[in-house]
Amino acid sequence: MLLLQQIVNGVMLGSVYVTVAVAFTLTIGILNFLNFTIPTLFMLAAMGGWALSYWGIPGGLTGPLPWPLALGIGVVLATFVSLIVERFTFRMMKTKYGDSTEHAIPLVSSLGFLLVIENMVRIGYGTDAQRFKGPDVDLTLDLGGILMRLPQLLSLVAVVFIVIALNWLLRSTRIGRGLRAIAENPDAANILGVDTGRVVPVVFMLTGVLCGVAGALFAINYGEVSPQMGEDIGTKAIAGMVVGGLGSIWGAVLGGLIVGLTEMLTIHFFGADTVQVAVWGLLLITLLIRPQGLFGHHSIGKGKL
Amino acid sequence: MSDAILELENVTMRFGGLTVINDVSFQVPRGGRTALIGPNGAGKTTIFNVVSGVYRQTDGVVRLNGAEISAVPSRRRIRLGMARSFQNIRLMPHLSVVENVMLGQQARTRGVLDMITPLARSSWQREAERLLDEMGLDSYPGEVVATLPYGIRKKIEVVRALAARPKLLLLDEPAAGLNPSETANLRDFLMGISARGVTLLVVEHDMGLVRSLCDHAVVLNFGSKIYDGPTAQVHDDPQVLEAYLGPGHAASKPHGVAGDAA
Amino acid sequence: MSGYWAGILSILAINIVFAYGIYLSVATGQLNLGGAGFQAVGAYAAAYLSEGFGLPVYVTIAASAAAAGIIGAVMAFPILRTRGVYLVLATFAFAEVVAGSILNSETLGGPTGMSVPDFIDWQVPVVAAILVSLFVFYLMSTRFGLAMRAVHDDETVSDLMGISIRATQVIAFSIGAALAGLAGGLYAHSFSFVEIQVFNALLSIYVLLYVLLGGTQTPWGPIVGAAFFTLLPEALRAFLPAIKEILVGLFGVTGDISNPDESWRFVILGALTILMMAIRPEGLVTRTMIERLTLRRGRTRPETEASA
Numbered sequence: 001m002l003l004l005q006q007i008v009n010g011v012m013l014g015s016v017y018v019t020v021a022v023a024f025t026l027t028i029g030i031l032n033f034l035n036f037t038i039p040t041l042f043m044l045a046a047m048g049g050w051a052l053s054y055w056g057i058p059g060g061l062t063g064p065l066p067w068p069l070a071l072g073i074g075v076v077l078a079t080f081v082s083l084i085v086e087r088f089t090f091r092m093m094k095t096k097y098g099d100s101t102e103h104a105i106p107l108v109s110s111l112g113f114l115l116v117i118e119n120m121v122r123i124g125y126g127t128d129a130q131r132f133k134g135p136d137v138d139l140t141l142d143l144g145g146i147l148m149r150l151p152q153l154l155s156l157v158a159v160v161f162i163v164i165a166l167n168w169l170l171r172s173t174r175i176g177r178g179l180r181a182i183a184e185n186p187d188a189a190n191i192l193g194v195d196t197g198r199v200v201p202v203v204f205m206l207t208g209v210l211c212g213v214a215g216a217l218f219a220i221n222y223g224e225v226s227p228q229m230g231e232d233i234g235t236k237a238i239a240g241m242v243v244g245g246l247g248s249i250w251g252a253v254l255g256g257l258i259v260g261l262t263e264m265l266t267i268h269f270f271g272a273d274t275v276q277v278a279v280w281g282l283l284l285i286t287l288l289i290r291p292q293g294l295f296g297h298h299s300i301g302k303g304k305l
Numbered sequence: 306m307s308d309a310i311l312e313l314e315n316v317t318m319r320f321g322g323l324t325v326i327n328d329v330s331f332q333v334p335r336g337g338r339t340a341l342i343g344p345n346g347a348g349k350t351t352i353f354n355v356v357s358g359v360y361r362q363t364d365g366v367v368r369l370n371g372a373e374i375s376a377v378p379s380r381r382r383i384r385l386g387m388a389r390s391f392q393n394i395r396l397m398p399h400l401s402v403v404e405n406v407m408l409g410q411q412a413r414t415r416g417v418l419d420m421i422t423p424l425a426r427s428s429w430q431r432e433a434e435r436l437l438d439e440m441g442l443d444s445y446p447g448e449v450v451a452t453l454p455y456g457i458r459k460k461i462e463v464v465r466a467l468a469a470r471p472k473l474l475l476l477d478e479p480a481a482g483l484n485p486s487e488t489a490n491l492r493d494f495l496m497g498i499s500a501r502g503v504t505l506l507v508v509e510h511d512m513g514l515v516r517s518l519c520d521h522a523v524v525l526n527f528g529s530k531i532y533d534g535p536t537a538q539v540h541d542d543p544q545v546l547e548a549y550l551g552p553g554h555a556a557s558k559p560h561g562v563a564g565d566a567a
Numbered sequence: 568m569s570g571y572w573a574g575i576l577s578i579l580a581i582n583i584v585f586a587y588g589i590y591l592s593v594a595t596g597q598l599n600l601g602g603a604g605f606q607a608v609g610a611y612a613a614a615y616l617s618e619g620f621g622l623p624v625y626v627t628i629a630a631s632a633a634a635a636g637i638i639g640a641v642m643a644f645p646i647l648r649t650r651g652v653y654l655v656l657a658t659f660a661f662a663e664v665v666a667g668s669i670l671n672s673e674t675l676g677g678p679t680g681m682s683v684p685d686f687i688d689w690q691v692p693v694v695a696a697i698l699v700s701l702f703v704f705y706l707m708s709t710r711f712g713l714a715m716r717a718v719h720d721d722e723t724v725s726d727l728m729g730i731s732i733r734a735t736q737v738i739a740f741s742i743g744a745a746l747a748g749l750a751g752g753l754y755a756h757s758f759s760f761v762e763i764q765v766f767n768a769l770l771s772i773y774v775l776l777y778v779l780l781g782g783t784q785t786p787w788g789p790i791v792g793a794a795f796f797t798l799l800p801e802a803l804r805a806f807l808p809a810i811k812e813i814l815v816g817l818f819g820v821t822g823d824i825s826n827p828d829e830s831w832r833f834v835i836l837g838a839l840t841i842l843m844m845a846i847r848p849e850g851l852v853t854r855t856m857i858e859r860l861t862l863r864r865g866r867t868r869p870e871t872e873a874s875a
Contacts (some may be wrong), residue, residue, distance in 0.1 A: 115837030
């Protein structure tokens with residue numbers, strides 16, 4: 001019974017990873033860009049939400065804001081920063097020679113952004129974890145002995161909804177077609193009339209929203225935020241993305257859940273200290289033995305990397 | 306041993322549904338100077354890629370010195386005595402001119418010792434500089450390649466291929482971007498190489514150079530061979546004229562017109 | 568020399584050795600985001616042999632390089648089969664697995680770390696840094712160094728020139744791992760204590776970034792990068808109070824400011840990275856720059872009349 005509970009917990013935990021994993025996989029699939037700023041956007045929304053609900057707007061313009069508004073602004077903040085990242089990593093990239101390391105210029109740039117954002121938050125608010133006061137009600141559902149907290153369940157539902165919406169976007173809208181065209185072949189897409197200058201920022205906007213929502217849901221669910229919170233989630237989300245297959249959205253969903261599950265079961269059987277080895281070991285083995293993951297062949301753009 | 310240093314027999318190259326080379330067979334006579342010509346997209350560079358091992362042909366056999374080389378990995382083929390240059394210059398941009406040329410010598414190294422002795426002021430470097438001098442590039446050895454003009458870089462690529470002391474030299478449009486006097490220069494240089502026993506297989510669009518340098522020509526069109534014989538008679542061949550100028554030109558045979566098609 | 572500056576010099580020397588370790592991979596075209604993993608291997612190897620067996624320092628430090636080098640060589644084969652972003656992730660994952668394994672190892676002290684007897688003074692890391700620099704300059708001047716840079720610039724052509732891309736990458740990666748391990752051994756004996764929390768993902772990120780900032784085209788880059796990163800806090804200490812005043816005036820600061828100096832250093836590192844990648848991804852020191860500075864033409868024979 002306890003095991004079943006742990007499994008359920010693992011799936012719930014995994015659902016947090018899923019949204020971030022989807023953000024990663026979307027960016028890699030469409031733009032061939034491993035965006036290390038993603039975990040920071042997640043943190044930014046959550047920390048931003050906390051700061052606004054605890055302190056109010058910086059400079060003392062208002063008092064503390066109600067938590068839903070605070071989180072909403074947090075999500076907007078994450079999206080805004082994501083677009084800034086696009087402006088300074090992707091758009092300014094100049095490929096001159098096509099050598100082995102040039103593909104990684106945006107990746108390295110995103111590492112720079114990770115350092116800047118995380119440390120600026122530290123400078124402003126310290127390194128300590130903070131309590132986030134979300135909804136006062138804490139409904140726990142009891143389904144035949146298995147406990148599930150309502151916010152967690154809602155998160156899972158939200159995630160499923162987001163993924164379905166994303167798939168619809170990619171498949172049925174004009175922008176989605178543009179995104180898929182860029183994923184296949186950026187140069188051809190340009191020639192075929194896709195306005196990459198307008199379509200690429202959409203990816204970053206989606207990234208910001210996905211990470212922001214994930215951060216907000218995390219804050220509500222677990223009630224604790226810190227400048228470091230992105231690091232752990234980022235790790236797990238990347239692992240989920242790889243396991244599911246780079247570029248595959250459903251892969252990211254499945255991968256995120258698998259990682260959450262792995263984490264919970266590892267804690268249950270071996271203790272919390274072994275989680276790092278387990279999750280990263282899973283990632284390493286996947287990369288070495290089956291780098292395309294579960295659904296790599298069905299990714300958004302084929303023939304990548 | 307046959308007297309063809311390179312032989313293609315029924316070579317076909319398909320990429321998915323696209324057939325780029327279609328059942329092409331020809332021989333390159335040892336010690337000769339053969340031109341591989343044809344309109345753009347005819348498959349000439351693909352032939353080079355198959356011969357040098359970048360692609361594995363879908364069908365057919367490639368023979369070097371009479372022996373089939375299809376199973377030989379691309380890395381080993383330069384050691385068999387074949388070197389090439391590239392249509393879009395592929396020099397290492399951050400290395401100096403002389404370093405790029407020394408790269409060509411790589412296949413002639415023997416053992417670990419060659420790999421771990423410093424190159425500066427070595428016999429390898431002296432040899433590379435000598436080669437550069439012969440091509441008239443003696444003022445450049447230390448320059449980083451990225452800063453040099455197109456024409457110079459084209460020549461450096463040829464020197465790099467020569468640094469491998471090949472028996473068969475594959476040149477992909479060596480005269481592209483060169484002015485007439487540089488082209489004449491190149492021609493004399495290549496004649497000199499040929500006189501030393503190196504076989505030349507040259508892809509070119511400059512028909513003047515082709516006519517003055519090569520005695521044998523193979524013409525490709527849409528992946529198929531349409532002519533294989535003396536260069537002098539290329540322009541008389543109706544199929545060639547049609548390939549370059551379009552249908553209906555076979556009847557009139559203006560001299561030199563085919564040479565202007567690029 | 569004062570104890571303070573001796574400490575800085577030690578750290579600078581260790582960072583230079585560490586930087587060269589990553590440089591060798593990057594110069595061959597592989598971004599190595601697992602530096603901390605190899606450094607941890609070296610540090611713990613030295614610590615364990617020193618603490619557990621009482622072996623002398625020159626043995627433990629040699630062992631730190633050897634252990635990291637061997638593990639690097641073994642991991643190189645599977646890891647270097649991956650490409651591009653997969654390679655970056657694989658090196659990252661490797662470092663995390665190393666850290667996680669050490670965290671769970673009783674013999675290696677687990678989360679509480681290990682103390683290291685036999686302190687080494689600043690002269691040892693400095694001499695090591697000098698020797699390593701000379702070694703890398705030498706290596707890059709050989710045909711093998713040429714092969715490394717060729718593989719970085721154009722794998723297809725390198726292959727056609729007869730270079731074994733695999734062998735070149737594996738060897739460069741392994742030597743790099745050994746150097747990172749050496750840095751770890753030097754660290755262990757310079758700080759008399761190792762704990763796995765130090766060798767984390769951020770450390771791997773820092774070293775990769777400052778190697779890239781310094782410039783990967785020549786062996787001067789790692790020295791410039793490491794010097795910048797190590798000495799930046801010192802420069803900040805001089806200027807930071809003034810900057811902080813300005814910012815407090817502009818935005819109003821809330822909450823504690825713990826370790827602000829540390830954080831500013833990383834903000835600057837990050838900001839410079841973004842700037843560099845946008846305008847000069849080759850890094851600060853480039854091949855062209857060195858050629859211009861030394862005005863060398865690299866000839867072995869006197870210049871004859873220039874033609875062409």
